[in-house]
Amino acid sequence: MAGAQSIALIGAGRMGTALAKGWLAGKKTPDIRISDPQPSAEVAGWAKAGTVTLNPDPSPVSILVVAVKPQVFPKVAESLKAWIGPKTLVISIMAGIRVKQLAERLGTDRVVRAMPNTPGAIGRGVSVFCTMGKLAAADTAATEKLLAPLGDVIGPVDEKHMSNVTALSGSGPAYVFLLAEAMADAAEAEGLPSDLASKLARLTVAGAAALLEESGEAPGALRKAVTSPGGTTQAALDILMDDGGMPRLLRQAIRAAANRDRDLSRDTD
Ligand SMILES: NC(=O)c1ccc[n+]([C@@H]2O[C@H](COP(=O)([O-])OP(=O)(O)OC[C@H]3O[C@@H](n4cnc5c(N)ncnc54)[C@H](OP(=O)(O)O)[C@@H]3O)[C@@H](O)[C@H]2O)c1
Structure with missing residues (x-):
């Protein structure tokens, strides 16, 4: 992860925390901002130690990772726009939310839909991702790098496969x-x-x-x-x-x- 990169993680539940753990274990710790109304003791501990910033005011970041439940997404989508600038790549790990829905609700085409799984918590997971049309090579590389701490990364695949991917490796x-x-x-x-x-x-x-x-x-x-x-x-x-x-x-x-x-x-x- 490039040193200057800033990542905002929205939702630090099981999956979000697994991702953040992987980023923190990397050689160069990125600037990680976490938004979660009720952070776990582990996440609060990271904030106390100064390795992440917890619930800061939103401002545009390099990568916005959306890891809330799919049912929560429509309620928070509007507020997420404050994290998105012209250079922001959005990566969603939410089940069932299509890239088109992400793009429409968040007002950007630079979106990736990824499906990780829970063995990612010990670096033994697999994540599959798809994109909105053709993503720039740098964005694909950034996606792979961001998901790599969870294990294998496969993609981009055609979005039509994502429901079956979710049913197979996600669940x-x-x-x-x-x-x-x-x-x-x-x-x-x-x-x-x-x-x-x-x-x-x-x-x-x-x-x-x-x-x-x-x-x-x-x-x-x-x-x-x-x-x-x-x-x-x-x-x-x-x-x-x-x-x-x-x-x-x-x-x-x-x-x-x-x-x-x-x-x-x-x-x-
Ligand atoms: N678990 C899996 O195996 C798996 C696999 C692949 C993909 N996913 C996807 O990953 C996403 C997260 O799943 P999970 O299992 O990690 O769920 P989770 O443990 O419930 O995590 C979601 C987190 O988001 C927080 N949150 C709720 N509203 C928020 C808001 N407005 N702003 C910021 N944070 C908010 C929740 O806090 P509260 O608990 O206080 O509500 C919780 O900490 C889901 O979309 C799911 O489809 C999960």
Whole structure:
């Protein structure tokens, strides 16, 4: 991040805080201004230590990052204009708010819509972004740099993909957490002690994810490699992959999440 760059972060919740943490961990700390009516103790601590400015009067910045809930955006959009000057790049991480809506409500075409995910809090997330028409190369580079502390950055992609991106990588960590939760609950119901079930589920999901990443193999190939015909894994997969099983449920779940993203867009029109 360039030393002279100023960043205003609107909304320091889970995602906004994860972003700010990444910027603060960089070599050159940018001038970070945070706007949040009820900042967490962590954010208040940064302000006390002088590493960020909390709730200053708005004035045009290099990059404006909008990280409030999508439902809050229409209420605050007008007031955000005070942060925007002719050189300001706007990056929104709000689900469901389209670039056109950002541009119209904020009065600028220099807008980026990004979708990060919560593993970004430990630098292991993935962010996907799209832009309003063709963005200047410098703005694309600034977007990549700004999101890099959260992990991988992919884009620009066509905005028509953003609802499915949101449903897959944006909401996806919750599906994996549910898997760990349900696996532990099921084993406990079969008689395994609760703490052992939780520990094994956590280690299994984390280990499988690490293997998936490190081996570079397709998930289907890794699944087949641990499934001997007539064995224990096969017995479980026969249930999970049955009609109405996991693939079908996930198809419905991803569609529901993508539809919710589209609803949020419509609610903002
Ligand atoms: N969590 C995810 O997995 C995820 C993934 C990708 C994208 N996103 C997107 O990221 C955005 C933030 O999500 P989040 O999970 O970080 O939500 P969050 O924890 O609720 O964060 C939103 C923050 O904005 C604050 N806020 C509310 N009104 C404000 C205002 N007028 N000015 C400044 N700040 C205000 C909230 O304060 P109060 O709590 O006091 O209201 C809260 O601290 C959402 O648009 C979401 O779609 C989230």
